Amino acid sequence: MAEIRRHMIFHGYVQGVGFRWKAAHTARRFGVTGWVRNLDDGSVEMEAEGQEQDIEALVQALEDHSWGSVESIDSRNIPVQGGYSFEII
Template identity: 50%
Template sequence: MMELVRRRALVSGRVQGVGFRWFAADRAEHLGLTGWVGNLPDGRVEMVFQGPPGLVAEMEDWLRRGPVTARVRQAVFHDERVEEDEDGFRVR
């Protein structure tokens, strides 16, 4: 069985109104990760994603930079419990 890890990311800066969620979802799908991404009322973006450790690390690196339309000030990551039955990636 493949090892999986799950992370919750809170990304702040200019990350709403710039397509951040859609770019993040596209990147996660490209990496084959599962999870979701959504805007928070305080202007941050929250993302929960899981997959093999190396691919999760790639997603974390991308979130620290974001798309060219965004200005990421901070990306904070927390470990989460892996969800065995999760499939696909969605934008909330």
């Protein structure tokens, strides 16, 4: 199965609640590479690369995050870049 890379912006109560830590920890657990960072408008931006079902599981885990709340996600597939880790930037 081919890998994909997805660019996402999470809107809602997603800063100051451990969201980036949860994203990085969960991505590493699923073998997903990429990065996550806070944006000035209070949203969180993420790029995730891996098997589609692993990225979907990562997103589901973030939507189920108990300390924050995801109101919406802007998401689109982008070209695969290849990666070795998942970073908080």
